[in-house]
Every structure is written in structure tokens, then in C-alpha cells.
Amino acid sequence: MASQEVLIIGGGIAGMQAALDLGNMGLKVHLVEKNPSIGGKMAQLDKTFPTNDCTI
Amino acid sequence: MDVGRHPNINLLAYSEVTEFSGEVGDFKVKVHSRPRYVDSSKCTACGACAEKCPTKVPNEFNFGLDQRKAIYKDYAQGIPSMFTIDPEYCKVMKGGKCGVCAKVCQAKAIDYEQQPTDLELNVGAIIVSTGYELFDATQIPEYGYGKLPNVISSLEMERLLSAGGPTKGHLSRPSVVHGEQRLKELPKLIKRAEKAEKLEEVAALQEETKRLEHQVHTYHTAKKLGFIQCVGSRDFRFHKYCSSYCCMHAIKEAIIAKEHERETESFVFYMDLRTVGKGFEEYKVRGADVSGLKYIRGRVAEITQDENLNPIVHYEDTEQRKVVSMKLDMVILANACSAPKGTTALANLLGVELEENNFVKTDPSNPLDTNIPGIFTCGCAQGPLDIPESVAQASSAAARAAETVLSGGRALAV
Numbered sequence A: 001m002a003s004q005e006v007l008i009i010g011g012g013i014a015g016m017q018a019a020l021d022l023g024n025m026g027l028k029v030h031l032v033e034k035n036p037s038i039g040g041k042m043a044q045l046d047k048t049f050p051t052n053d054c055t056i
Numbered sequence B: 001m002d003v004g005r006h007p008n009i010n011l012l013a014y015s016e017v018t019e020f021s022g023e024v025g026d027f028k029v030k031v032h033s034r035p036r037y038v039d040s041s042k043c044t045a046c047g048a049c050a051e052k053c054p055t056k057v058p059n060e061f062n063f064g065l066d067q068r069k070a071i072y073k074d075y076a077q078g079i080p081s082m083f084t085i086d087p088e089y090c091k092v093m094k095g096g097k098c099g100v101c102a103k104v105c106q107a108k109a110i111d112y113e114q115q116p117t118d119l120e121l122n123v124g125a126i127i128v129s130t131g132y133e134l135f136d137a138t139q140i141p142e143y144g145y146g147k148l149p150n151v152i153s154s155l156e157m158e159r160l161l162s163a164g165g166p167t168k169g170h171l172s173r174p175s176v177v178h179g180e181q182r183l184k185e186l187p188k189l190i191k192r193a194e195k196a197e198k199l200e201e202v203a204a205l206q207e208e209t210k211r212l213e214h215q216v217h218t219y220h221t222a223k224k225l226g227f228i229q230c231v232g233s234r235d236f237r238f239h240k241y242c243s244s245y246c247c248m249h250a251i252k253e254a255i256i257a258k259e260h261e262r263e264t265e266s267f268v269f270y271m272d273l274r275t276v277g278k279g280f281e282e283y284k285v286r287g288a289d290v291s292g293l294k295y296i297r298g299r300v301a302e303i304t305q306d307e308n309l310n311p312i313v314h315y316e317d318t319e320q321r322k323v324v325s326m327k328l329d330m331v332i333l334a335n336a337c338s339a340p341k342g343t344t345a346l347a348n349l350l351g352v353e354l355e356e357n358n359f360v361k362t363d364p365s366n367p368l369d370t371n372i373p374g375i376f377t378c379g380c381a382q383g384p385l386d387i388p389e390s391v392a393q394a395s396s397a398a399a400r401a402a403e404t405v406l407s408g409g410r411a412l413a414v
Helices: A013-024 A040-044 B048-052 B100-104 B154-161 B174-195 B199-218 B246-260 B280-289 B343-350 B387-406
Strands: A006-009 A029-033 B009-013 B015-023 B026-033 B056-058 B067-069 B117-123 B125-128 B151-153 B224-231 B265-270 B294-297 B300-305 B311-317 B322-327 B330-335 B375-377
Touching: A006 A013, A006 B117, A006 B387, A013 A029, A013 A040, A013 B009, A013 B387, A029 B015, A040 B154, B015 B343, B026 B125, B048 B067, B048 B100, B125 B343, B125 B387, B151 B154, B154 B246, B154 B330, B174 B199, B224 B246, B224 B300, B224 B311, B246 B265, B246 B280, B246 B330, B280 B294, B294 B311, B311 B330, B375 B387
Parallel strands: A006 A029, A006 B125, A029 B009, B125 B375, B151 B330, B224 B265, B224 B330, B265 B294
Antiparallel strands: B015 B026, B026 B117, B056 B067, B300 B311, B311 B322
């Protein structure tokens, strides 16, 4: 029986976005991150170009 | 934050993939979760443990610009919202006596005996989004990164600018941040030396105090900034490729620095300014017009420093045909976007091919597909990207993965 679950390796901005998209489609997602918190490099950024918005 | 709450997302942080087999529609994966020594079902992230923990360690999230405790959270809003004991530093983990965190934890969440867990998953598709790593600028010794205190990486600059960072957004020079930390320790060391009657040591420590006080007061805020582009990118000794986002990143940091401190003057040393993207070129022009950034075309050959720890950049201004030396308060390097060191091991495990720079290999006509059917990639794992592009790729990879699992893998056969 084919599985309908998806594994995502890496919980940075890309992994989180993919997880949310799949989760919102109703699919079961496993998001693996090696650090204690997700967010990746993006969590370390203060604001982002070109709008100078806050990232978190 | 939505990721942590989403009913369909099983978040496995502090974990890594250790075993892998199977094929599209039916992959078998083992995920190894390291013990946090804190019970995730009980921890309320109140922070009492970290407040009382007696062990201070350099905070790697802020590149050692401040300290965290041995029980910690990467950052306040971190998800999952819970604390973790760092076994490298915790006194109990090292076989010593302490147990303060267990005493103050009202939720009784501390568990020094917690064991790692392994979870076996059966999934239909996999997305590799392992991101990037900053290029290690110590490989370019002429820039003095790691030796000159006021030469920092672009991400260290982010932490300095962040209101939630080590300086609460004040643009203090790292030499001042470290100097202030040392000044806090010095009185204790002087007292200890006095008790032991080591007069020479006392004199040396007092001398150090005087020197640091002068440094901290005279050169507190960094007002004259130099941004050096293409550090490790477009450089045949290291990465031949362009890291794509650094030009915009430097301009952004310079604009924000100006917003924090009106007297800030910034110089961007570049080869080409590559501002490709929606609204990006306008942003560059705004940087010059509104924030007074000065763009200097020329590669910096070397960075030295004077006796007051001010970095001096030596460069050729190719527009003026002149070789110039300029004294600055702080230099920010635009470190290249490198593939993370763990990529090779993961790629070997999954059987995924990498390209010459160790990014995941993709085909221009199928930019999210790896060589293994059912395994996709997105974000900086496949090459340098900025945030909007990463997000766009992530949604595309999610669509590819959904297409795969919902069709039972048939979609890929077409």
C-alpha cells in the first residue's frame, strides 16, 4: 500500500513552507530538523529585503 | 509558529535521518531524535530553569556575542517551544553535582536520564530542504576574519542589528561587546589575585581594565561601515558561483544600520552589484539616495587594523584608478552561500546526486526533482537563493510531492 505521507528534511524557510502547503492540503507531513528549533538561517535574520519586514 | 501547531505536521526537531530504503510511494525511513533531557509534554517554556542555571556558555545562535545557559532555547520564539539541556556543558551530564534546573522546574519536566528515540516512518515522497552554511571566511587570511575583532560575517551583523539580539539592536562593535563582557569579569579576578597576593597579576589586570574602559568608551558605536562583497563567491580559489543574495543583503544591512544610527556612513565594495529581482534595483538606488550608501567598485586586497582595533581596508578603486586605504569602524563580509557539511552524508544515505559544489543536482527542466524518483529538493539545498525564491520553490516542491503521493507514484512515470 503506497504511503500518502511526506517527509521533509530541513526545517528552514523552505522546509517550513513546504510543510505548511502539504499540511493544508490535508496530507500528513513529518518535518525533521537537526537543531533544537526550526527556522534555520531565517530565524537569525533581523529584517528582509526589499521591504525591510521582520522575518519571524 | 503555525508549523508547531498544525494538526497535520509532525515536528521532529533535534533529529536526523539515519536509515533509508524503499522507492517512490513506499520509502522506509528511520529518524533518530537526540534526547533533550526535558520532557516535551511537560515543559511550558517558562524559562525558570535557564534563569537559575549556573553554567554560562557562548551563545552560538548569536555567534558568541553573548552567552546562554547550559539549558537553553535557540531564540525566544523558537518552535517547538521548549528548553533543551546541552550535554556538552551541563554539570549533571558531565558527572558533576548541580540539579538546579530540576529543582526550580515547577512542571517537573527535567529528565537527566532521557534516552534517544528512533522512529520508523513510511512515506510516499521526500523533500530535501537542508539549506546552506556560511562560507568560512578564515580561509581568506588576508581579510583577518577570526583575528581582527571588528571584521564580522553578514549573519553576525544581522544579530547585532536585531532588537532581540545581543546588543538589542545597538550597533556596538564586537570589540566593545567582548570588552564589556571581560570588564564584568575583571573586578572578580583582581580581587582573587589580591587575596593570593600576586601583585604582578593585579597590576596586569588593572592595566587591562584601563585599556578596555578606554576602548569601550571611545569606540562604542560603529558608525563607519565597510561591506565587502563576494567573500568566497565568484572566487576561483573557493566557489566559482555567485551566491546571488549577498548584494541585496549588504544593501539591506547598510540601510537598517542607517535607520538605527543617523550618523552611520556605509561603503559597499563590490565587483558587480547584482540586484536582480522584483523591486531590487529600486532598493539599491534608494540605498544611495535616501541612506547615503557609497558603492565602490573594487576588490579589497587586504584588511589590517590600527592600535585602536579599527579595521583598515586596502583596495583598488577601479573607477578612480587609485589604490586606496580606508579606516573604518567595522567591516562586514558577505560570506558565500556554501553547501552544508552534512549534505554529502545525507546524499549518500538517500542515493541523491550532488553537483560539483555539493548542492543537490537538479535538471533545468525539472528544477525540483533529484535523480531519485519521489525525492524532491527546494531552497538553498539546491543552490543559493533568497527568501522569496526559496518560498516559491518550496511551494512548488510541495505540489510535486503531493502529486506523487496522491497518484501513488504514477505521476512520476509519465
